[in-house]
Amino acid sequence: MANVGSSSSAPIRPAVMMRGTVAQRPWAATLAAIGIGGRSGQLTLRGGGKVYRIAFSNGIVVGATSPIAADSVSRIALAHRMISPVQAQQIARMLGKARADDVERFADATGLGADQMRLLKRRVLIARTARTFGVDDGEYTIDDRIGIPVLLGVEVDIRAAIYHGCRKHQSTDRMVADLRALGNRFALRPEAEAHLPRFELGEAESPVIDALHHSTTLPELEATHRELDPRMVLAVMVSLASCDAIVPAELTSRxxxxxxxxxxxxxxxxxxxxxxxxxxREPTMSCVPMLINDEPNVQSVRPIPARPVKKQRAPTMPxxxxxxxxxxxxxxxxxxxxxxxxxxxxxxxxxxxxxxxxxxxxxxxxxxxxxxxxxxxxxxxxxxxxxxxxxxxxxxxxxxxxxxxxxxxxxxxxxxxxxxxxxxxxxxxxxxxxxxxxxx
Missing domain, CATH: 1.10.287.110 (DnaJ domain)
Incomplete structure (x- = not known):
């Protein structure tokens, strides 16, 4: 009975719901399928000797870990000028490396307010999720249970992390290949207009969105908007196409x-x-009444030649x-x-x-x-x-x-x-x- 009891109380291993490789399909499309599909669980990505984890709850990103030092809480807060370099050093000495990476303990130590703490949590989740776009060769699994810390009180839409990841971390060659896999000429879906704010695009991206209302291609955008950052244009199109916000369209002016x-x-x-x-039709004669001997009641019809009608030439085709x-x-x-x-x-x-x-x-x-x-x-x-x-x-x-x-x-x-x-x-x-x- 003891063995049975001990076996029944043993922890149940998470069940693997999905596994694959980064190269199988555009990574943005993989994350979009999880997030927009409303999945719950934990994605674990292994590549380049490093391990990244993302926790989803009904498609919303609620937790993420990254082995990259730049993705630590203190470095992210420092990059966004939420703390000074002196404060970062003091917190590291006071809390230690492990505890300093706890957002809530970090916020308490720095005296951040509730709004600033929520903003910091969002930036941490987006930065760590976006970091996975820097992995060109790796394998991932999706488990049905979450085993990493969850950041309460904040929710991150996967679309914001996808755009940030494409823009900051994914290589240009990889984005070009991903866009080719998704299509060539794209047009914005009318029903996707309401979801554009979820990508957290700014004014700089608005010319790309305007062009996609009528359908466009990447070369056309690069040719007509040379003032725009080509990498930004590419990141917008890959992000929107991966999330099915834009769809392949035929040439509208064929x-x-x-x-x-x-x-x-x-x-x-x-x-x-x-x-x-x-x-x-050209009339041969035109009949008009003529007065004879100035007598108004006596009329005679005298034929007179009609004014020649100028023949119209058929227009020639340029x-x-x-x-x-x-x-x-x-x-x-x-x-x-x-x-x-x-x-x-x-x-x-x-x-x-x-x-x-x-x-x-x-x-x-x-x-x-x-x-x-x-x-x-x-x-x-x-x-x-x-x-x-x-x-x-x-x-x-x-x-x-x-x-x-x-x-x-x-x-x-x-x-x-x-x-x-x-x-x-x-x-x-x-x-x-x-x-x-x-x-x-």
């Missing part, structure tokens, strides 16, 4: 390609046909004009377009090599797109659509193209930059004024 606009020969040729605009751009101003007119056959893997490879060579020569935007200097916006747009058709990351992935030297990525980014500059009237005018002297 334009049919004019007939014979082929990139196989790396040049653009436009051939279009248009029906003649119907002209009004080169590289899109189908919709033609039919909007000329409702009666019709344009026929036919998309050429898709390029093969070898042709796409030659296309990338040719454009990469032009990029290395430093040619202007017009020459890079393969269009005449100062070509109209319609032609710029058509060239962009045709190039993007083959250079988008998802298309290259379909073809099995391994962009080992990032040539395709650089070429596509330059295509987006050229399109952005040449379709904006003000920026285009400045650019043409700068480039024109070199063209002579």
């Amino acid at each position: 334009v049919p390609t004019p007939q014979n606009m082929s990139l196989a020969n790396f040049e653009i040729r436009i051939e279009t046909t248009m029906t003649r605009v119907p002209t009004p 080169r590289a004009m899109t189908y919709r751009a033609v039919t909007d101003p000329f409702i009666e007119a019709q344009a026929t377009t036919q998309r050429p056959s898709p390029l093969s893997f070898a042709q796409v490879k030659r296309l990338i090599q040719a454009r990469a060579a032009l990029l290395g020569k430093g040619v202007d935007h017009f020459e890079f797109l393969g269009i005449p200097f100062d070509a109209p916006i319609a032609e710029v747009r058509a060239a962009y659509v045709e190039l993007a058709r083959y250079l988008r990351p998802e298309k290259l992935k379909e073809l099995g193209f391994a962009d080992e030297h990032h040539d395709a990525r650089s070429v596509f980014a330059q295509v987006v930059i050229a399109y952005t500059v040449l379709t904006d009237p003000a920026r285009r005018a400045d650019y043409v004024r700068t480039v024109r002297p070199r063209r002579r």
Whole structure:
């Protein structure tokens, strides 16, 4: 009976609910699945000889530990200027290293008020959770029981920790790879608008959010907002995509390609046909009453030649004009377009090599797109659509193209930059004024 009693009173080991590796999927998506999914338990991450732990209660972060010295309570309080360096040294001597890492004892020793203590707890939880984004290779488990201290009186949404972790600790290469795994062109979900404050974004991130309302890509954001920190832009997109706040979207301005606009020969040729605009029926005579002998009651009808009606010419289609751009101003007119056959893997490879060579020569935007200097916006747009058709990351992935030297990525980014500059009237005018002297 003693053995039975002792065995029944033995502690029950936590049950492992999930296990995996950091490289299996974007780490932000893993944490989002736990937090937004409302899971409870403890995540333990082992990587680089270190162990990190995060405690969840119904998806809310309530506890976290980190072996990094910068994540200690005193260092976090010092970094946020809640205490002075002298106070930090005094507290370390008074409490010792282990007790000084207890937030409540630390707050009592420093005399922090209730509001400051809650703020310190939030910063500790966010900093330690975000630190896990610095682990590139590791294994994690999720247990059904929490074994680390829980910080009472404060709750941290996982989305704030995800953005902080991406921005501060995750490598740029890892974020780029994670974003590619999640999609290419993104648009903000309407229902996600109410949840944006949970990411704790600031004014600096607002241009990214504005662009995502209409759908955008990372190269487009980098091209149109050069004043923004590229790492910040990347962190915002990875965080929102991992939490399903933005979703992959197709090109919102997909334009049919004019007939014979082929990139196989790396040049653009436009051939279009248009029906003649119907002209009004031309009357041969016009009858008007004429007075005879000044007698008002006696009238005779005398035929006189009608004023010749000027024949209307069918409007001609500008080169590289899109189908919709033609039919909007000329409702009666019709344009026929036919998309050429898709390029093969070898042709796409030659296309990338040719454009990469032009990029290395430093040619202007017009020459890079393969269009005449100062070509109209319609032609710029058509060239962009045709190039993007083959250079988008998802298309290259379909073809099995391994962009080992990032040539395709650089070429596509330059295509987006050229399109952005040449379709904006003000920026285009400045650019043409700068480039024109070199063209002579």
